[in-house]
Amino acid sequence: MKVFSSSISFESKKENHLIDISIEVEREVRKSKIQEGVIFLFAVGSTCALTTIEFEPGLQKDFPEFLDKIIPAGKYHHDLKWHDGNGHSHVRASLLKPDLFIPFSKGELQTGQWQQIVFIESDNKPRTRKVEIKILGE
Amino acid sequence: MKVFSSSISFESKKENHLIDISIEVEREVRKSKIQEGVIFLFAVGSTCALTTIEFEPGLQKDFPEFLDKIIPAGKYHHDLKWHDGNGHSHVRASLLKPDLFIPFSKGELQTGQWQQIVFIESDNKPRTRKVEIKILGE
Amino acid sequence: MKVFSSSISFESKKENHLIDISIEVEREVRKSKIQEGVIFLFAVGSTCALTTIEFEPGLQKDFPEFLDKIIPAGKYHHDLKWHDGNGHSHVRASLLKPDLFIPFSKGELQTGQWQQIVFIESDNKPRTRKVEIKILGE
Numbered sequence: 001m002k003v004f005s006s007s008i009s010f011e012s013k014k015e016n017h018l019i020d021i022s023i024e025v026e027r028e029v030r031k032s033k034i035q036e037g038v039i040f041l042f043a044v045g046s047t048c049a050l051t052t053i054e055f056e057p058g059l060q061k062d063f064p065e066f067l068d069k070i071i072p073a074g075k076y077h078h079d080l081k082w083h084d085g086n087g088h089s090h091v092r093a094s095l096l097k098p099d100l101f102i103p104f105s106k107g108e109l110q111t112g113q114w115q116q117i118v119f120i121e122s123d124n125k126p127r128t129r130k131v132e133i134k135i136l137g138e
Numbered sequence: 139m140k141v142f143s144s145s146i147s148f149e150s151k152k153e154n155h156l157i158d159i160s161i162e163v164e165r166e167v168r169k170s171k172i173q174e175g176v177i178f179l180f181a182v183g184s185t186c187a188l189t190t191i192e193f194e195p196g197l198q199k200d201f202p203e204f205l206d207k208i209i210p211a212g213k214y215h216h217d218l219k220w221h222d223g224n225g226h227s228h229v230r231a232s233l234l235k236p237d238l239f240i241p242f243s244k245g246e247l248q249t250g251q252w253q254q255i256v257f258i259e260s261d262n263k264p265r266t267r268k269v270e271i272k273i274l275g276e
Numbered sequence: 277m278k279v280f281s282s283s284i285s286f287e288s289k290k291e292n293h294l295i296d297i298s299i300e301v302e303r304e305v306r307k308s309k310i311q312e313g314v315i316f317l318f319a320v321g322s323t324c325a326l327t328t329i330e331f332e333p334g335l336q337k338d339f340p341e342f343l344d345k346i347i348p349a350g351k352y353h354h355d356l357k358w359h360d361g362n363g364h365s366h367v368r369a370s371l372l373k374p375d376l377f378i379p380f381s382k383g384e385l386q387t388g389q390w391q392q393i394v395f396i397e398s399d400n401k402p403r404t405r406k407v408e409i410k411i412l413g414e
Contacts, residue, residue, distance in 0.1 A: 001277035002277070003277065003312050003313055003413050003414050005312055005379075005381060040314050040377060040379060042377070042378065042379050042386060042387075044386065044387065044388045044391070045388040045390075045391060046328060046329060046330040046388060046390050046391040070346055071342060076334065076335075076338045077333070077334035077335070077337045077338050078330075078332070078334035078335045078338050079334070080334065081332070081333070081334045082332075082334065087334065087335070087338055090329065090330055090335050090338070090339075091335070091338055091339055091342050093328075093329075094327045094328065094329045094335075094339055094394075095327075095342075095371075095372070097327050097328070097372075097373070097376065098328055098391070099376055099377050099378070101377070132379045132381075132386040133379070134312075134313065134314050134379045134413075136277075136313075136314065136412055136413075
């Protein structure tokens with residue numbers, strides 16, 4: 001059993017930017033030389049999250065529009081105190097959660113063919129972001 | 139430390155079918171012969187998900203009705219492009235996420251007495267489904 | 277590679293009580309003497325959940341208010357059968373999910389500066405709660 005530690009960094013655009021990180025995740029699995037195991041991804045920060053989605057143009061609009069609908073920008077206790085206008089960003093991130101793991105076998109991710117790994121920027125301004133990575137396996 | 143790899147497959151009924159996979163998950167832990175560790179479950183595909191629930195007839199209706207309410211079938215950008223009418227299925231799956239882990243001790247799952255492990259079919263037609271499994275522990 | 281097993285217990289207040297367990301989680305990582313790895317947290321029970329949030333007074337109201345809005349207390353099939361009035365508590369817990377992992381390096385959690393680990397009590401009465409813990413790493 002081995003532990004491989006790594007991270008990926010990138011620039012996000014503002015709010016509701018979905019970033020497909022599947023290629024980067026596959027690359028980290030390859031770098032680890034681990035064949036059978038699990039890759040653990042963790043979005044650092046309280047206004048972003050991770051999930052999987054079929055990364056096609058329609059859903060890249062549908063999913064953010066859903067978030068806009070159930071958690072609209074507006075009046076939050078957080079904003080009254082901190083005046084950064086991103087109360088909704090925090091609520092969205094806490095709902096979606098920052099952690100996501102993907103199993104892999106023979107060095108290949110076991111996601112479905114139409115199932116990509118996405119980082120969701122929920123903050124109301126562009127950010128430099130980091131996803132911490134641990135790979136456990138043999 | 140050991141790694142045990144496995145999977146379970148089953149047929150789902152259409153949309154909003156909740157399938158209790160607790161027995162199958164327990165069986166995989168037993169087969170692994172690992173006593174202390176974590177079982178990692180991953181629903182393959184972009185229109186299904188995993189969570190835990192008290193698996194009784196009332197909640198088997200309540201949870202899908204909640205999903206129908208906040209993410210109704212209808213007009214999605216995804217559907218305009220692909221015409222398969224399952225845009226809402228994708229949004230539900232991305233919200234609920236495909237990954238779930240359960241810790242275990244002395245070979246027994248550490249879930250609560252009223253906390254079963256469920257697969258949620260969100261697609262609008264029956265599917266053959268697979269949950270990929272990795273168990274890490276000793 | 278090592279496996280460290282543990283748990284934390286505490287009393288919750290009623291519904292919508294957010295409890296910051298970051299200090300306890302850090303303490304368990306320290307106790308494990310593992311330097312590089314992942315801590316796996318699992319909320320036992322079907323009416324509670326785990327996530328991360330910026331734990332400040334505004335969001336401690338905003339997040340529960342969001343849950344109250346999208347999953348209000350009221351008429352659920354679960355309640356008609358069991359008469360405990362907590363159908364919404366179950367739906368909330370299944371939406372948020374009981375599992376959360378945090379990676380750590382050199383014995384330090386890799387969460388962001390404003391990203392605390394929270395237990396969410398969704399039940400409609402105070403409970404004695406337990407979070408099961410496994411730490412895997414080296």
